[in-house]
Amino acid sequence: MNALTGKVKKLAKDNRMDLVGVASIDRYEHAPEMVHPRAHLPEANSVIAMAIRYPDAMFVNAGSGDAESIFSIENYQNTVIGKNLYNAALRVTRLLEDVGYKTVPMMVSGRWRLHPYKSIKTEWCADFSNRHAAVAAGLGEFGLHALCITPQYGMRQRFISIVTEAPLDADPMYSGPSLCDKCMICFKSCPVKAIDVKPENLEKVRIGDRVFEYAKVDHWRCGWSEQVNNIPEEGPAMGGQEIGILPPEEGTITDDMFLSAFYEKNKLAGFQGQMTHAMGNCMRMCIPPPLRGKQKLPENYCRKMMGKREFLEAGDDKTKPRKYKIALKE
Amino acid sequence: MTNFEARGESMKTDMAELRRKIIKVAGEGCMDFTGFASVDRFNGVHNRMRPEAHLNDAKCVVSIGIRYPLAMYENAGRTKAESYMSMDMYENNAMETALLQAAMDVARTLEDFGFNAVPITTKMYRVQPYKDIKECWTQDFRNDVAAVAAGHGELGFNGVVITPKYGTRQMFTSVVTDAPIDADKMYEGPALCDKCMKCVQACKMNAISSKDYDKVVVGDKNFYVVKKDKWRCMWSKKFMLNAEMGPRLHGMNVSVEPPKGEIAEDDVRKALSEKGQKGGLQTWYTYSMRECERECVPPHLRGVDLVKKYAKSAE
Numbered sequence: 001m002n003a004l005t006g007k008v009k010k011l012a013k014d015n016r017m018d019l020v021g022v023a024s025i026d027r028y029e030h031a032p033e034m035v036h037p038r039a040h041l042p043e044a045n046s047v048i049a050m051a052i053r054y055p056d057a058m059f060v061n062a063g064s065g066d067a068e069s070i071f072s073i074e075n076y077q078n079t080v081i082g083k084n085l086y087n088a089a090l091r092v093t094r095l096l097e098d099v100g101y102k103t104v105p106m107m108v109s110g111r112w113r114l115h116p117y118k119s120i121k122t123e124w125c126a127d128f129s130n131r132h133a134a135v136a137a138g139l140g141e142f143g144l145h146a147l148c149i150t151p152q153y154g155m156r157q158r159f160i161s162i163v164t165e166a167p168l169d170a171d172p173m174y175s176g177p178s179l180c181d182k183c184m185i186c187f188k189s190c191p192v193k194a195i196d197v198k199p200e201n202l203e204k205v206r207i208g209d210r211v212f213e214y215a216k217v218d219h220w221r222c223g224w225s226e227q228v229n230n231i232p233e234e235g236p237a238m239g240g241q242e243i244g245i246l247p248p249e250e251g252t253i254t255d256d257m258f259l260s261a262f263y264e265k266n267k268l269a270g271f272q273g274q275m276t277h278a279m280g281n282c283m284r285m286c287i288p289p290p291l292r293g294k295q296k297l298p299e300n301y302c303r304k305m306m307g308k309r310e311f312l313e314a315g316d317d318k319t320k321p322r323k324y325k326i327a328l329k330e
Numbered sequence: 331m332t333n334f335e336a337r338g339e340s341m342k343t344d345m346a347e348l349r350r351k352i353i354k355v356a357g358e359g360c361m362d363f364t365g366f367a368s369v370d371r372f373n374g375v376h377n378r379m380r381p382e383a384h385l386n387d388a389k390c391v392v393s394i395g396i397r398y399p400l401a402m403y404e405n406a407g408r409t410k411a412e413s414y415m416s417m418d419m420y421e422n423n424a425m426e427t428a429l430l431q432a433a434m435d436v437a438r439t440l441e442d443f444g445f446n447a448v449p450i451t452t453k454m455y456r457v458q459p460y461k462d463i464k465e466c467w468t469q470d471f472r473n474d475v476a477a478v479a480a481g482h483g484e485l486g487f488n489g490v491v492i493t494p495k496y497g498t499r500q501m502f503t504s505v506v507t508d509a510p511i512d513a514d515k516m517y518e519g520p521a522l523c524d525k526c527m528k529c530v531q532a533c534k535m536n537a538i539s540s541k542d543y544d545k546v547v548v549g550d551k552n553f554y555v556v557k558k559d560k561w562r563c564m565w566s567k568k569f570m571l572n573a574e575m576g577p578r579l580h581g582m583n584v585s586v587e588p589p590k591g592e593i594a595e596d597d598v599r600k601a602l603s604e605k606g607q608k609g610g611l612q613t614w615y616t617y618s619m620r621e622c623e624r625e626c627v628p629p630h631l632r633g634v635d636l637v638k639k640y641a642k643s644a645e
Contacts (some may be wrong), residue, residue, distance in 0.1 A: 117580075
């Protein structure tokens with residue numbers, strides 16, 4: 001390892017990063033032009049991927065036990081974990097700048113172009129993919145749900161990346177035992193049916209000399225729960241939000257439909273509707289084969305509660321959202 | 331009364347040691363600038379924004395600053411990614427956090443030495459005039475004046491702090507204290523603004539004009555800065571109602587023209603509603619660049635690659 005690569009990794013670890021890896025730019029040969037590292041920094045030679053783990057018992061126990069609460073995971077995920085990632089990325093960027101290499105830190109997932117834009121054909125597309133960078137840097141591989149699974153923590157970490165001109169030593173890509181055996185728990189656990197596993201719809205991506213295949217994810221459906229908390233079973237119910245709105249069973253979700261459902265939910269759920277959190281059930285329930293028996297499986301509270309829906313609308317028109325209530329009082 | 335006096339304790343403080351400690355603490359918190367200003371240099375500032383308005387016995391202001399990741403700042407929206415996402419998240423999250431954390435650590439250091447300290451925030455405004463403050467969009471403290479008073483640089487014609495090291499590529503905050511720390515000299519080098527008017531040309535909102543300016547007094551120096559129509563500036567900077575200044579690159583194409591003449595709060599409300607209706611969910615995820623700042627490069631830094639200029643050995 002060259003000295004600068006060692007310094008970068010030490011600095012990242014000193015700033016609470018649990019995983020650090022480096023991808024060489026050639027692994028991005030097949031990346032789409034507008035999300036390529038060189039789209040951010042034409043002089044880019046390396047990408048640094050870093051991750052911080054979730055406190056494991058917090059991840060597992062969120063929503064379970066007598067507390068029935070996801071307050072901690074909300075605040076740690078959205079505040080502390082994010083701030084730690086940004087702090088480490090900022091410090092690594094400054095180190096590389098200080099020794100004369102142009103460097104652009106990328107963001108933690110949280111901003112998107114919601115619609116296709118020029119050569120970008122996908123929806124809800126960030127300007128750079130931290131999960132692809134993590135795979136390219138050898139931190140793990142894709143699961144069927146299109147997220148990066150690591151051999152150390154499975155799904156229980158968040159990623160950030162840094163694009164740099166520095167010619168750092170690349171880490172080998174992950175080549176250990178498969179981290180996804182297509183157990184389908186992600187597909188079965190998703191309450192908004194956002195994961196499309198039909199063989200003809202699977203997405204293929206080439207990184208370095210490896211080809212990965214993963215499900216097509218409908219991000220409007222995913223965001224319906226994850227971003228605006230319209231599905232109480234994925235977390236908001238733990239805060240006392242009883243009102244839910246299902247996305248349409250058929251057809252596409254439009255901006256108007258998405259926003260109307262969000263405002264309607266907030267109106268019906270009252271103030272509580274604005275103080276909730278949803279955590280992707282696909283992410284919670286996924287434990288990769290090498291970690292089964294080592295990582296504790298969280299309770300599938302989402303599935304348990306789905307049987308307690310009391311629909312407030314007939315739902316004859318499957319192209320429209322459908323309001324319902326969860327029976328929380330027992 | 332200092333913390334130590336309040337507790338009935340006495341302590342002979344080594345002020346040079348305190349100064350060194352503050353510089354060290356700020357440096358560990360990623361600060362590129364740490365300077366000290368005496369309160370008399372705030373002579374041109376409104377009474378409610380002076381150091382003494384925050385701490386009765388204020389004697390010194392510590393001004394700290396952090397540079398933007400330089401390639402990020404230059405490339406945002408200009409490279410093939412056509413994106414401001416990193417700029418948005420680092421400016422509003424990572425750098426802001428680093429700045430406030432460092433101010434907090436400096437304040438704690440001063441308290442540990444027995445002095446009172448009030449850390450100042452950034453980006454909070456009184457939107458409307460307040461009591462004897464006649465202007466709108468005012469902050470409760472002038473971090474820009476503090477940076478100049480502490481010797482970091484000068485106020486440019488665009489009203490933004492320009493430093494000899496990074497130009498406009500940094501953010502500042504301040505800590506007001508009753509510790510009598512020796513002040514740094516104010517900047518005395520070559521002028522950092524030659525009134526090139528790039529800032530005026532870059533403002534797509536016509537919020538600034540080369541003809542109308544204010545005098546800002548800092549200590550014994552006078553700076554002439556453009557008179558800014560703050561509602562017109564905020565129309566783009568804060569409310570992101572001009573798609574050309576950044577939002578368009580994230581796919582949010584809706585621009586709303588401000589009215590001619592004075593802008594009222596109600597005009598902004600109506601414009602935001604129109605933007606929300608036409609722009610949909612994407613209006614939640616946009617950013618507006620302040621080109622008056624980015625286009626501003628002081629004479630001696632024009633054409634200079636700052637990363638290469640300041641590179642140290644990797645060893």
